Amino acid sequence: MTIEETEQEIVDEFELFDDWMQKYEHLIELGKSLPIIDSKHKTEDKLIKGCQAQVWLHSELKDGKIVYTADSDAIITKGMVALMVRVLSNHTPDEILNAKLDFVDTIGLKQHLSPTRSNGLVSMIKQMKMDAFAFKVKSE
Amino acid sequence: MTIEETEQEIVDEFELFDDWMQKYEHLIELGKSLPIIDSKHKTEDKLIKGCQAQVWLHSELKDGKIVYTADSDAIITKGMVALMVRVLSNHTPDEILNAKLDFVDTIGLKQHLSPTRSNGLVSMIKQMKMDAFAFKVKSE
Amino acid sequence: MNATKTIDTTGIDIEKIRADFPLLSRKVNGKPLVYFDNGATAQKPNRVIEALNHYYRFDNANIHRGVHTLSREITLAYENARNTVRKHLNAANPYEIVFTKGTTDSINLVASSFAKKYISRGDEVIVSVMEHHSNILPWQQVCEERGAILKAIPINEAGELVMEEYYRLLSPKTKIVAVAHVSNTLGTINPVKEIIAAAHAKNIPVLLDGAQAVPHIKVDVQELDCDFYCFSAHKVFGPTGVGILYGKEKWLNAMPPYQVGGGTIKTVSFEKTEYADLPLKFEAGTPDISGGIGLAAALDYVNEIGLDAITEYEHGLLQYATTEIKKLKDVKIIGTAKEKAGVLSFAVEGIHPFDIGTLLDQLGVAVRTGHHCTQPLVAFYCIPGTVRVSFAFYNTKEEINIFIEGLEKAIRMLK
Amino acid sequence: MNATKTIDTTGIDIEKIRADFPLLSRKVNGKPLVYFDNGATAQKPNRVIEALNHYYRFDNANIHRGVHTLSREITLAYENARNTVRKHLNAANPYEIVFTKGTTDSINLVASSFAKKYISRGDEVIVSVMEHHSNILPWQQVCEERGAILKAIPINEAGELVMEEYYRLLSPKTKIVAVAHVSNTLGTINPVKEIIAAAHAKNIPVLLDGAQAVPHIKVDVQELDCDFYCFSAHKVFGPTGVGILYGKEKWLNAMPPYQVGGGTIKTVSFEKTEYADLPLKFEAGTPDISGGIGLAAALDYVNEIGLDAITEYEHGLLQYATTEIKKLKDVKIIGTAKEKAGVLSFAVEGIHPFDIGTLLDQLGVAVRTGHHCTQPLVAFYCIPGTVRVSFAFYNTKEEINIFIEGLEKAIRMLK
Ligand SMILES: Cc1ncc(COP(=O)(O)O)c(C=O)c1O
Numbered sequence A, B: 001m002t003i004e005e006t007e008q009e010i011v012d013e014f015e016l017f018d019d020w021m022q023k024y025e026h027l028i029e030l031g032k033s034l035p036i037i038d039s040k041h042k043t044e045d046k047l048i049k050g051c052q053a054q055v056w057l058h059s060e061l062k063d064g065k066i067v068y069t070a071d072s073d074a075i076i077t078k079g080m081v082a083l084m085v086r087v088l089s090n091h092t093p094d095e096i097l098n099a100k101l102d103f104v105d106t107i108g109l110k111q112h113l114s115p116t117r118s119n120g121l122v123s124m125i126k127q128m129k130m131d132a133f134a135f136k137v138k139s140e
Numbered sequence C, D: 001m002n003a004t005k006t007i008d009t010t011g012i013d014i015e016k017i018r019a020d021f022p023l024l025s026r027k028v029n030g031k032p033l034v035y036f037d038n039g040a041t042a043q044k045p046n047r048v049i050e051a052l053n054h055y056y057r058f059d060n061a062n063i064h065r066g067v068h069t070l071s072r073e074i075t076l077a078y079e080n081a082r083n084t085v086r087k088h089l090n091a092a093n094p095y096e097i098v099f100t101k102g103t104t105d106s107i108n109l110v111a112s113s114f115a116k117k118y119i120s121r122g123d124e125v126i127v128s129v130m131e132h133h134s135n136i137l138p139w140q141q142v143c144e145e146r147g148a149i150l151k152a153i154p155i156n157e158a159g160e161l162v163m164e165e166y167y168r169l170l171s172p173k174t175k176i177v178a179v180a181h182v183s184n185t186l187g188t189i190n191p192v193k194e195i196i197a198a199a200h201a202k203n204i205p206v207l208l209d210g211a212q213a214v215p216h217i218k219v220d221v222q223e224l225d226c227d228f229y230c231f232s233a234h235k236v237f238g239p240t241g242v243g244i245l246y247g248k249e250k251w252l253n254a255m256p257p258y259q260v261g262g263g264t265i266k267t268v269s270f271e272k273t274e275y276a277d278l279p280l281k282f283e284a285g286t287p288d289i290s291g292g293i294g295l296a297a298a299l300d301y302v303n304e305i306g307l308d309a310i311t312e313y314e315h316g317l318l319q320y321a322t323t324e325i326k327k328l329k330d331v332k333i334i335g336t337a338k339e340k341a342g343v344l345s346f347a348v349e350g351i352h353p354f355d356i357g358t359l360l361d362q363l364g365v366a367v368r369t370g371h372h373c374t375q376p377l378v379a380f381y382c383i384p385g386t387v388r389v390s391f392a393f394y395n396t397k398e399e400i401n402i403f404i405e406g407l408e409k410a411i412r413m414l415k
């Protein structure tokens, strides 16, 4: 699946929900299902500091594609992190660098991407792209 | 004349004026007529610093009464200073300390007593009273 | 509105009061707003908004130096505002009231100026573990610069200062004590009279961070006998951008100026500058004139309602909320001091405060979550932060019910 | 309104503009107000007043740390305001824009932080003789503290910097140059590009005090290549209590924080504090949120009118006033630089400025008199001060006529 296809899949999924409660319940479920980051990667240097919720992110290059694993101490943030990982993981650095991630807006969760320092999500996305860029540069 | 009588005299004088222009013209005249402070008293320690107009004040005790002489570099302030000297000079410390000086309000020049640091008038009146207090204490 | 009716005995006419605050009728996420983030900033009554409005429409001019009418009038109004603050704190003199940018600015001013004159290598400064960063960092900064040592009064599990430890920390090396009057995270009202008396017995001055006290309880700086008192207008129903430093005349006179510039001087030359008298010496530059006017309007409003009534009414809210929240499983109240004001912080076993805040927001309930700028305190409790509910006198038991229901729902979803 | 009509060529629709400023229709001492004290503070358009109003009625919340909707929304709005300022100054990055309390605060911030890192015993700082006290005293203070030397670029009789002397003052010991972009007393537009180029050739950074430039001319910090730029919102039609420090990223990153407290940190403990990234590192405490919003509204308004049109229109006013005032006997214009903006200062032979200001006020004309917080400059001219007329784009030639007539009358009375 391309990044856009996964984004569309998520949009379709969220369209099933009538209200915010179902949406958040789904997000919380996703959070629980996130492949937890290997605890050996849950270290200070993998930590993306938010003012409140913390995010850990680990990136690896496998066969030219990046595999992300991540975690957060807040479950809703973890749900959001799960969505990001699902969309971006297993893609080439170039694909990741070009991703717009408009789906967050479409499913009505844009507020989680506001730069209010309260969670590490915005910084995590930046970090995902920076890692992609680093892999790209290295492999060139 | 008591202080109140002089105040009343000034109020009567100013009642003759129809508009602010005449009032200020009179004030300017008064400023010109002020018995200028002896230049040997026009020293730093007699200076009352306003943010703009400066006032010099000298006080002497003669036969139990205080004689003030004063000056200012701004003519309107000097006119106001002249009124104060006329009202307060040649009175005993006690009389001076009790003076209310309501006439300033009555003749519509209260704005010159607003504590905006722009002229030294408010500080001058304080200084006149402080000098009176000092003479009083010394003579007791 | 049954719940509300029962507390009307304090003399708080809640419906009338709520009508004074336009923002309270806002909807958020389709729900009526329940604003429980008063500790962060309070909403403003029409009186304050109108005062700002009027200032800009009719009175705006720069103060202090102008000879023209507008400037003279607004100078008087601004000095009257200062006097309103003086009366509110019962300070002895208006020139002991310095307008600042806020509590943080006030504390930075004192830390910097006081340290220049009084703090040297090896000296000590005492704060407490429960302080807001704004009452830690300025002291940490000056201590670092001067080679002095910052000491912190510890707290017990209830969130009260351990006073025996405080007495032990007081020493001939102590140069100043700086503590919160009311803790922003715990709500604890600290025993400041005792703190001050003990410090004064050793000739040590005390600064009180009153940011969370002034909105809730009566403060009398002469009765407290504190040397410095700081608060922010925006937390006491006034505008953003302005705050107060009260300082005893003897200290303010002795301390060197902090910021310097227009307004702080008598004479300037490149050789020698003579600084102005109090309070101007500490008020460099054009002040927040509308802010001062707005703060005075806010204090007038508060005084009309009456601080005794406010304290009692809020006490009722706090007790009610505490009782209700205790009924919920897994909720632990953080801060159970005997003396508390306005604030209820809690943690929920196994749930991150951020998640609770996010779901409550969906229900229109605005609370604060996180470390509340008190990281050392939160570290003491070994939690990632708290959910903080903070009240003002316009809040109601009905709102508390909405919050409790929402909290239950959130916990169900997150477990 | 004949006089007014003739300057409409600049595209300034004066009647429409005046209607935007409620205060301009005030009467003072029974006369229509002629507000010529814009250098002290400018009046506010409805747009700004409405923005403040709206903020307090609908949007008020504390920024940056909240997870609830109000807090999130206003954080975005506040950061948008920052970006509006960035665009207005054409700064490269929003985080190079620091919100302060005003120009004086901005300069104190730079002086204090920069000095801590870069100024030591024997070093030199260059200002000029025409500076506002707010751009002298902070430097005098840090120079005294650090044993450094403050040098001042002299001026000529016209009120222009003597550039040869500036080149002579620049030395390997010079650590920073701080000059006004536009002089508040003389109106002189200083040759700042030349000043900056010469300093940069020796790797010396330059701070521009733009308090009197931003209301009148277009400022492009990247084109100027200045290292720091400061201005106050209240002089550019925005609210009191807020100002701007622009700083190049490399300097702001290198400098230690100034005020510290809530908001300036990543992590705090009693052992170690890690400071936040730009611009938060320099923004301690709750900022003047409504002030930031109001400033953005003011800049939007100014940009809608257009700075080119404003500059040209005001140039017309200045020329007209200059021509008219020259016709009066005994009046001496103070400040006759080739490049001037917005300000006309003068002295009248044998008459104290205070007296003129007092009489003009009776006529409804608000001017400023005195030293305008530039005592060294006034000392240079050996006068007790000046009468200063300062324009905004809402002023008219008709108002200048009223002023000139009033001035004639005042001189007649005082002679
Ligand atoms: C050139 C100049 N610099 C600095 C200032 C100080 O500005 P503020 O009082 O807003 O801090 C002023 C305003 O009077 C000024 O004209």
Ligand SMILES: Cc1ncc(COP(=O)(O)O)c(C=O)c1O
Pocket: C039, C040, C102, C103, C104, C105, C132, C134, C135, C180, C182, C183, C184, C209, C211, C212, C232, C373, D262, D284, D285, D286, D287
């Ligand atoms: C106890 C306490 N001190 C200081 C502050 C800082 O106040 P401000 O951000 O208004 O400067 C706060 C506000 O958050 C506070 O609660």
